[in-house]
Amino acid sequence: MKTRTILVLAAAAVLTGPVLTLALPAPSPVRAPAPPRASTLTAFGSRQELAAYLRGLAREQAERIARQQAARAGCGAPGETRDRTARPATVIQGRVTDPYGKPLSGATVCVRGTTARAITGPGGVYRLNVAAGQLATAAATVVASSAQATADQRTVRLTATNAATVNFALDPERIGYEAVADMAAPMTAAGEAKAADGAGGESVTNTQTAGVDEGGIVKVHGDYLVMLRRGRLFTVRIAGRELAPVSSVNAYGPGMDPSDTWYDEMLVSGDRVVVIGYSYARGGTEVGMFDLDAAGRLHYRGTWHLRSNDYYSSRNYASRLVGTTLIFYTPLSVRVAEDGGLDWLPALRRWHEGVRDDEWQPIAAAPRIYRPGRALDAMDGIALHTVTSCDLSQPELSCRATGVLGPWGRVFYVSENSVYVWTSDWRRARAERSPAMVYRLPLNGAAPTALAVAWSPVDQFSFLESGGQLNVVVREDAAGDAMWRAERSAGPVRLLRVPLARFGDGTDEAPASAYRPLPGRFDASTFQNRFVGSHLLYGGGSGWGAPQAGERWPLYVERVEGGAASELTLPHGVDRIEVMGNDAVVVGTDGRDLHFTGIALGARPQIRQHYVSPGASQGELRSHGFFYKPDAGDGESGVLGLPVRGPGRPGYEHLYEGSASIVFLRNQGGAFHPLGELEARPGRAEGSDDADGCVASCVDWYGNARPLFLRGRTFALLGYEIVEGRVEGGRLRELRRVSYAPRHAQASR
Numbered sequence: 001m002k003t004r005t006i007l008v009l010a011a012a013a014v015l016t017g018p019v020l021t022l023a024l025p026a027p028s029p030v031r032a033p034a035p036p037r038a039s040t041l042t043a044f045g046s047r048q049e050l051a052a053y054l055r056g057l058a059r060e061q062a063e064r065i066a067r068q069q070a071a072r073a074g075c076g077a078p079g080e081t082r083d084r085t086a087r088p089a090t091v092i093q094g095r096v097t098d099p100y101g102k103p104l105s106g107a108t109v110c111v112r113g114t115t116a117r118a119i120t121g122p123g124g125v126y127r128l129n130v131a132a133g134q135l136a137t138a139a140a141t142v143v144a145s146s147a148q149a150t151a152d153q154r155t156v157r158l159t160a161t162n163a164a165t166v167n168f169a170l171d172p173e174r175i176g177y178e179a180v181a182d183m184a185a186p187m188t189a190a191g192e193a194k195a196a197d198g199a200g201g202e203s204v205t206n207t208q209t210a211g212v213d214e215g216g217i218v219k220v221h222g223d224y225l226v227m228l229r230r231g232r233l234f235t236v237r238i239a240g241r242e243l244a245p246v247s248s249v250n251a252y253g254p255g256m257d258p259s260d261t262w263y264d265e266m267l268v269s270g271d272r273v274v275v276i277g278y279s280y281a282r283g284g285t286e287v288g289m290f291d292l293d294a295a296g297r298l299h300y301r302g303t304w305h306l307r308s309n310d311y312y313s314s315r316n317y318a319s320r321l322v323g324t325t326l327i328f329y330t331p332l333s334v335r336v337a338e339d340g341g342l343d344w345l346p347a348l349r350r351w352h353e354g355v356r357d358d359e360w361q362p363i364a365a366a367p368r369i370y371r372p373g374r375a376l377d378a379m380d381g382i383a384l385h386t387v388t389s390c391d392l393s394q395p396e397l398s399c400r401a402t403g404v405l406g407p408w409g410r411v412f413y414v415s416e417n418s419v420y421v422w423t424s425d426w427r428r429a430r431a432e433r434s435p436a437m438v439y440r441l442p443l444n445g446a447a448p449t450a451l452a453v454a455w456s457p458v459d460q461f462s463f464l465e466s467g468g469q470l471n472v473v474v475r476e477d478a479a480g481d482a483m484w485r486a487e488r489s490a491g492p493v494r495l496l497r498v499p500l501a502r503f504g505d506g507t508d509e510a511p512a513s514a515y516r517p518l519p520g521r522f523d524a525s526t527f528q529n530r531f532v533g534s535h536l537l538y539g540g541g542s543g544w545g546a547p548q549a550g551e552r553w554p555l556y557v558e559r560v561e562g563g564a565a566s567e568l569t570l571p572h573g574v575d576r577i578e579v580m581g582n583d584a585v586v587v588g589t590d591g592r593d594l595h596f597t598g599i600a601l602g603a604r605p606q607i608r609q610h611y612v613s614p615g616a617s618q619g620e621l622r623s624h625g626f627f628y629k630p631d632a633g634d635g636e637s638g639v640l641g642l643p644v645r646g647p648g649r650p651g652y653e654h655l656y657e658g659s660a661s662i663v664f665l666r667n668q669g670g671a672f673h674p675l676g677e678l679e680a681r682p683g684r685a686e687g688s689d690d691a692d693g694c695v696a697s698c699v700d701w702y703g704n705a706r707p708l709f710l711r712g713r714t715f716a717l718l719g720y721e722i723v724e725g726r727v728e729g730g731r732l733r734e735l736r737r738v739s740y741a742p743r744h745a746q747a748s749r
Contacts, residue, residue: 039505040447041370066108069145075110091163092128112141144168206624215265215319224296228266231696235296245740246296251275253303258696267321269392276319303351304397313481315459320414324393329412332384346401364401371405373507385421404439409480411457415465424456450506459486464531472496473529490523530577532584539574541588544651549591557605566605581635611672619643619659620703629709637668641707659705662716676732678716678723
């Protein structure tokens, strides 16, 4: 599988160079707020109605493309007149194909200097009527052009009595390597993980929203850690003081070809383990279900596929678990075509050897597909942003999908009450961009609502639903978080704050007064933002790129409900913002060392504590690589852990180079106290990455290192190793370690 590898190379090139600056439309002038809308989005009454709607979009798109192609070819626009010597009307007809004779439909053919213009049909055939008086001579220049091919032209002599025949064979344009990667980004799209211990509800990794578990690479079930890595599932027993590998199975079913498939996320519900992946070969989101017995052994139950495009994101996750309900976000490319075919709609099928295309079962009837109250523009492509819920309490996977139509740019956020999908154009010029939309899909199954908005959030951490309000940090030049787009935002920053009651059928627009301007510009750095309690923190750092040197970096702290913003100057970039009890911690590099800065979030935010890890870089960029364990009943003290690597390492290297260790700090008395590190010691004989026989998902897109705090014990998950440490005399020392690798797994003390 090459798609994600190609894109990360393109992303690395972008991140080490200047940020491309685009401009989105400014909000409309201030006006009196419209009354709250009580209505919902418009659903399609039938498949026929949906097909007719898409055919209308196809006609509008074809007409717009034709006008653009005609303008590029130098043909006149409809309604133009020429002061020419009159000539009789004549006909020009012919056929447009590719160099191999395949007809090209949708190509534009026109006569330069006239308004004569035609669009080729399914057979590549066209017919032009050149009106009398439009040409001064008997020679006409006929131009054929297509969005997918190089334009060509012919000169023909016209007569009053005979039709002229002009055929064209257009060569496909050569598209550059980087352009292909960039165009693929909106078609392929991949938070934190919270794992619940089946015995006591103890979490082992970071989380954004309480009660909303996010897909990750490690979970806890009773006396067992469950890990997902490199196409396999593993369990390790941790009862008492044990640390022992128990079980390992492939993350895919028996008889399945795992090539071109990535197994990214894992969730645990009861005794059921769910693995979420994406299969390019089988064409959709892959859901593998496994049972976990009382002895910690894994048993394959089945695999299902959801029809979708890739969900990958460098920051976000596609899956959530609320109770026993599994929630997915998946995008689907909408086929905007005259034939009105609907075989791309959301569907589910169970995999088995010899599975057929006619086994797909629809999971979204037309009345569960919605369109906004404003017109959609198909020029940049339209996606069906699909939210699918599946009941994990049933033996078979039972799912239902809801879809909203919109442009490709998106950010997906799940609160305790609703799913939000913010859609925006991702590639258009400023004058051509259509309004962005934010959709709200209640978790109780009620009909979706929407609100027209401007600009775009950077990632899911740009959102906070609280107190009947939706708060969203937006940037002028951003296009959501598909693939690596979250790493490439630019422009001014604003905080949108709107009441949920304002959401309706999508015809209403958030007023300009709802966008609060925020200080600071971060066009040359990767933007990070996070809501912590009643505060918003944001700043810029190095992100996936090479470490940026510097001694003065601004961090802004803003109260969500308003008031003066606080600007704090840090000696390092802002590469990570995390919750630390009642306060926050900011992690970043100065180009040489890794810094941890504690921010006290009182009435007047201020820097409280600071620690430098010399010669270190972050070993994990995803938010769930970090964890803070507060002391019981105390929001002022606790222990944090973060994977680290060697100095000066670009962020993107974490995909293929593991973390060297995990650093642990104790937060107490307004200061950070270093406890030490738990280090990796992988060996080839114990099944390292070079010797594990990996055949699927062999790049750790979602990371491989985590600090784990469980039942008073401290662990470091480092690749195929789990290292346990114990604090003695204020220092953390190694107690035991185990390799759970698929070959030669053994423990040492």
